[in-house]
Amino acid sequence: MKRLVPLIITFVVGTVLILSVFIPPMEGLGENFTLFFDIIAVFAFFLGGGNLVRVHFQKMSRKSDDWEFSIVTLVGFFVMLAAGLFKIGNPGDIASSVTADGSLFQAIYRSVFVPLSSTMYALLAFFVASASYRAFRAKNREATLLLVAAFIILLGSTPFGTMLTSWVPESWSIFQIPNLAVWLMSSPNLAGQRAIIIGIGLGVVSISLRLILGLERTYLGDDNA
Amino acid sequence: MELFGIWVAALLTLGIFSFLYKDNPVYKICESIFIGVSAGYWAIANFFDALHKKFWVGVFPTDGSDPNYMLWFGALLGVLMLLRLSSKIGWIARWPLAFIVGATAGLYMMLYFVSNAMNQVASTMRDVIVTSPETHLIMWGETIGSILIVIGVVSGLVYFFFSKEHKGVFGYTARVGIWFLMITFGAHFGYTVMSRMSLLIGRIDFLFRDWLHLLN
Numbered sequence: 507m508k509r510l511v512p513l514i515i516t517f518v519v520g521t522v523l524i525l526s527v528f529i530p531p532m533e534g535l536g537e538n539f540t541l542f543f544d545i546i547a548v549f550a551f552f553l554g555g556g557n558l559v560r561v562h563f564q565k566m567s568r569k570s571d572d573w574e575f576s577i578v579t580l581v582g583f584f585v586m587l588a589a590g591l592f593k594i595g596n597p598g599d600i601a602s603s604v605t606a607d608g609s610l611f612q613a614i615y616r617s618v619f620v621p622l623s624s625t626m627y628a629l630l631a632f633f634v635a636s637a638s639y640r641a642f643r644a645k646n647r648e649a650t651l652l653l654v655a656a657f658i659i660l661l662g663s664t665p666f667g668t669m670l671t672s673w674v675p676e677s678w679s680i681f682q683i684p685n686l687a688v689w690l691m692s693s694p695n696l697a698g699q700r701a702i703i704i705g706i707g708l709g710v711v712s713i714s715l716r717l718i719l720g721l722e723r724t725y726l727g728d729d730n731a
Numbered sequence: 732m733e734l735f736g737i738w739v740a741a742l743l744t745l746g747i748f749s750f751l752y753k754d755n756p757v758y759k760i761c762e763s764i765f766i767g768v769s770a771g772y773w774a775i776a777n778f779f780d781a782l783h784k785k786f787w788v789g790v791f792p793t794d795g796s797d798p799n800y801m802l803w804f805g806a807l808l809g810v811l812m813l814l815r816l817s818s819k820i821g822w823i824a825r826w827p828l829a830f831i832v833g834a835t836a837g838l839y840m841m842l843y844f845v846s847n848a849m850n851q852v853a854s855t856m857r858d859v860i861v862t863s864p865e866t867h868l869i870m871w872g873e874t875i876g877s878i879l880i881v882i883g884v885v886s887g888l889v890y891f892f893f894s895k896e897h898k899g900v901f902g903y904t905a906r907v908g909i910w911f912l913m914i915t916f917g918a919h920f921g922y923t924v925m926s927r928m929s930l931l932i933g934r935i936d937f938l939f940r941d942w943l944h945l946l947n
Contacts, residue, residue, distance in 0.1 A: 508822050512829030519830055519841040519869025541785055542805030546827050548781045549809030556816055575763040582767025590775030593791040604779050611775065617736035618743060621767040621937070625747040628934045631927035632751060638924065648913045655917025656924070663925050665773055680872075692920060696914025697883020700845045700851050701908065704884070705891045708848025714840035717832055721751075726825055727831050 513720045520718035542563025558583065582618075589614060655690060742940040744934055855884045883911035 519539060526536025562576035587612040588594065596602050596609040605612050638656075643649065661667030666685040674682050680689060716722040746761035786806055789799045808827040815824035859881060861873035889901065890908030897905045940946040 508825070512825040515826055515829040516833035519833030520837035520840075523834060524841060527841045538799070538805075539803045539834055540838065541789070541799075542801060543831060543838075544830055545805035546782045546812060546817060548777045549812040549827070550831070551774055551777045553813055553815055555770055556813070558770050560816070565791070567738045567876070572759065575759050578760055579767040582764045583771045586768050586771025587774060590771070590778070605874040613736060614768060615772060615888065617739045618764065619768050621740035621744050621934075622761060622937075623769070624930050625744045625934050626765065627749060627927060629750060631924075631931040634924050634927050638920075648909055651913040652908055652917035652920065656913045656921040660917050660923030660924060663921075672843035684838050690914065693879050694883055694911055695912045695918040697880045698887055698911040698913075700855055700880070700884045701887025701891065701911065702915065703847050703933065704851050704888060705844045707851070709849070710759060710843040711840050713743035717836040718840075725828065 509726055512726055513723070515718060517718055524718075541610070555587075586611070587613060609644070632642070655695070658683060658687050658690055662690075737941055744938060748934075811898055851884075855881055882907070887911050 522532065523536050523539055526532040526539075559580065562580050564570075565573045565576045590604050593602070593604055594610040595613070596604075597605060598605050605615070643653075662684045663669065667687070671682040679685055713722065717725075743761050743764070746757045749755055750758040756854035786802050789802045792798055803807075808830055810822050812827040815821050855908070859875040859877045861870045861877055862868060863870055886904045888908070890912065892905075895901055936946070
C-alpha cells in the first residue's frame, strides 16, 4: 500500500500525459492533469512555508545558536503573508490585484525583497573574483581554453575591449575583440551548448521512462518514513 | 513613503554588503529578513496565481462557463501533500508526490525530446553549406562556422557517451568534445561575471544616485 499505490499513480499519470500528446481525445485529461500539477505545487509551497515556521519555532523554543534571527525570519514571513492575504493598503477593493501600486505587499516587494535579492547576487561579484583567480590559472590545454574564452567574452562586453583592438584593419575585423566574442558565442560556444542540451534531452527521456516504469523509486524514500 | 522605502532599501543593501568585512549580526538580520520575506512572497504569489486563478476561478466561474469539478481532485491531492507534516500518516503524502513525479516525467519527456533533442539535432544538420541568396556562391566564413558546430556537437556528444571506453579514435573525438565544452563553460563563466558585475553596478548606482543624490 505504501509503495504500490504511488508506483501505480506515477505510471498512470505519466502514461496518460504521454498518450495525450498523440491521442487528441485524451488532450482534455492531459490538460486537467497539468492543472492538478499546478494546484499540488501550490500546496507543496504551503508545506515549505509550514516547514519553515516549524523549524524556526523549534530553534526558538530550544534556544539553539542564533535563535534570535529566527524571530526576524518569522516576522518577515508573517508580515508578507498578512500584507498579501489581507491586501493591506490596496488602493482598490478586495478583488483588486495583490501587486497593485500603493499596497503594502508591493511596497515590501520593492523596498525589501528586490534590494535584498539583487544585493545578494551582487555580492557574488566579489567571490567570483576569487573563483576567477583559481579558474584563470592556465594549468593545461583545457583550462587555457576556458581562460581565453572567458577573457574574450569579458573584454568583448566592455569599451576597453573595443579600444584594445581598434587598430586592427577592417579587412581583419573578425580579430577585433567584440567581433571575436560574437563569433565565439555563435560558433564554438553554440556547438558545446547544443551538445549539452541534446545530452540533457536524452537524459530527461531516459530518467522519465525509468520513473514511469517504476525502475527509479528513490523519490519514495524508505518504508519507515 | 517613497523616501522611507529608499532608506529601507539602502540600509538593507549596506547590511548585505557588510558581509564583505566579515560575517556579522547586521548581515544575519538582513539575511533572515530576506528568507522570511521571500518565503512569504512566493507563498502569496502562488496562492493568487495558481490556487485562485486556476482552482477557484475554475470551480466557481464568474463568466457563465461550466465549472470544472475535476479540479477538486487536484485540491484533494494538494491537501494530502500537507499530511507530510504528520509523523503517523505522513506516508499518504507519497500519493500527491507520485502524481507530481508522474506528471513531470510525462510532460517533460515529450517536451525535452522534441525541443532539446530533435530540434537541436535538426538545427545542427540544417544548411551546413551556406550560400549567398543573391549569387548562390558559398559563403566560406558561415560555412566554416557551421562545420565547426557539427564537429563540436558530435564530439561533445561522444564525450557524454560513457558506455564505451574513451580510447583510440573515440578517445580523440571525446578530447575534441572537451575543448568545445571548455569554450562553452568559459563563455558562460564570462557572462556570469558580467551579470554579477552589472548587478553590483546597479546597487552602487542606487546608493549613490537614489539614496545619496551624489550622481545626476
